[in-house]
Amino acid sequence: MNVDASVPPVRTIGPYTLVRRLGEGGMGMVYLANDASGRRVALKVMRPELATQADFQRRFQKEAEAARRVARFCTAPVLDAGVDNGQPYLVTEYVEGPDLAAVVEAQGPMTGANLEALAVGVATALVAIHQADVIHRDLKPSNILLSPLGPRVIDFGIAQLADTLATQSVIGTPAYMSPEHATGERVTAASDVFAWAGIIAYAGTGRSPFGVGGAPELLYRVVHNAPRLDGLDERLRPLVERALDKDPARRPTAQQLLDRLLGRERVTIETATEVVNDIWSPVEGPATEIAAGALRMRRQRKWWLAATAVLAAVAVAAVLLLVVLRPGGVFDQTKDGPLAQRAVSGADYRLDVQIDSLRRAGKTVTVKWSVKYEPADPAGVWRPGNVFGKSGNGPFQFSTDGVVLIDTANGRRHATANQNGCLCSPLYDKEWKKGETAFFYNTYVDVPETAVTVDVDIPTLGHFDSLPIEAP
Template structure:
């Protein structure tokens, strides 16, 4: 298309935001996916000293694990243009969420606190200091909070407090940052306290006004925390200690929030995603993304889809009530469950969304012509025979409206497609299937009874995995005769399309597997969740 701007092979679609260092663009990757591309101001990029810092800091940022962060995917120089590519996170930032919908509370606020602490633990574990943690640098995705721009503030010379104050946000600067002292991880912990207090009260803990006034209060006055949930207030107070040596580390923050239990960033991320329901805001980019021209529909394997035997009886949907559950007690139960590989849902959570599978409870098992389904330990194993597509439904129907269906799966034998489906019906065979393939492909296929599947996306190449693939599918609520479909693999958005041709509505959800050779396909599903999306 004429007039397109391409930087480093990424086609810039539109501006997502502007800051002191440059512009952030929504971009299409060379493989046809989406990414966020930060294009640095030319005046900075032409500075040889900046280029040296750019290479050094980007190398450090790429070491940060992806837990509750938007990881750095690529970076480089395209002529005189410096660019930084991160995973695109679809959702509003925390500042926008609080501005438009008010403060967060209950399990969402608690999940936010744990999520940002988890991100800081991952960032600090890679030897990086964020230096500019603030609400606009926390994006609220359907899966939970994601911290962005870690380490980027250091790209500009920060030898003086003046340059730091220009880059940073005064309201979230630690006292040592105000005084122009060297910064360490404790400065990020201070900012965590200010961000969580802002999220829970809607106010800046040291008030507003002229920057000089705010900076004076940070150094000389105490924070205003009235109105913050009591369960978080004590932890936030310790994070906002004037003396950096008295603040907890990010890992200690995490332990305090989890009732004293030590938790890895990976396990903490799972806890966050199992309790996060979101702030109820629409995503910032609602435009459907069509596949790149190089992407072609997947060839169909075999003849018409054959249905497996009875998928298992549905159970009544719990009343649509929102109850706050005790964070420490409930999360502690999940911590124990994650430690032994068992998904245990506290009783109060079982009465509301999300639905978290216990595969031994009413999931269909047995052998048919299409293959075998069985519970093995804490997992659910599907073995699909050649020429068959084996699909099983969860023993609980979807809630009204849009849903997120999440599964962690591993290919154990053979080759073919496997994944999750939603908006389906075991009576008719209709459903949207979201599949990955051991060869590194992703597809979204619409299936109707008695018809071959209609590819809506793919096959598109994705980065392979040697462990469990974490597959997340979003099926919209079908407003105005259209259903938005999105797919993530290992926290990376890989597909986004809209079905406007007689779309499928709320129904059932489950898992599927289908071999593409004469060998059977065996897939182990280690977890499965159905959650509501926000309208």
């Protein structure tokens, strides 16, 4: 008898019978399954090691219950959740159709009514999600399925569970993360709106507005660079630009997106869903064929991406990976003042160094710090300085993991590096002006939640002792 390798030896989980594997993600496997009545559902089995984590078990039911409150308009609603033999699982409505990423990769950018329906449909889903006090946190093309009736958003709220995993560093997909998400700030509904804009730009142009590359490079572009939107439908571009504002307070809400897209006030999610159903044309080709076509294209690009990664690694090793952030940006010091500060003096300059904030998001901790450059003698001769320059050009040098976080409870050292590279702001060759302040950040992963105070060691600039970590 032939055994289907895509189905695990245990063919039932809870009251559900597994049919075949649909895919795999960071949280676990997804299967096509049948419930007791024979209805098809999508069943996500969480990774086995999660069962041993008390914090995950505690949050799983809470997040699942929140997700079940989300209305089914333009979403794949959560139907059930449970634990079978120590394995947590989540059940959602099964959506027949390929994901947006596969369609764009296999068939190219979307245009016309379908692009407009996608914009309205995903905005509708976000309104439904936010009305239930849920934040998606990982909205991306692969989390949007294109059903015969229109787009359906999946996996809402599940990303919040990922920060209980010790292996996770940045929770989300870098190309579609908001600036505040990328830098460890509090994630709100505005972050989902930012992701909506990135997805519509991707669907309408065939590329992410912040390009491709490793996580540190993408996160830096998200925080610093203007999005690339050339080629996007001019009717959608102004709204997409507003939703990609670096300041979350200036972005429209999901409801405002919906109102602007349909030219009405307070459009209901029921009405918006009907509009999507009316103007949507089903994507041509079975989902499996479209996914196979996208996979072939990914494999064809694999050698190029590998070569790019090698070149990027060489470039990163050749220059310093701490880049000065623009003054007045998202890394401004906190309103309550710095956690710690000190002055560092040289022959003709003085540096005022501050630790501005130290915040936790799960097991990820972000330090924001700043340096103000002043002449050593305010009355003396001022000469512009190249403080953090290329090798040999400045008095201070840093390695990619130069800024270290030290858990004062157990002495464990954390560096700003993981499998994707340094999670910090890269530093270019910059000549500072008198009195100018530059802002920096460094993000550390897998910092135990028992660590409530830490030391921050910045090479040549100082060691800051016993700083409290601000809880989320």
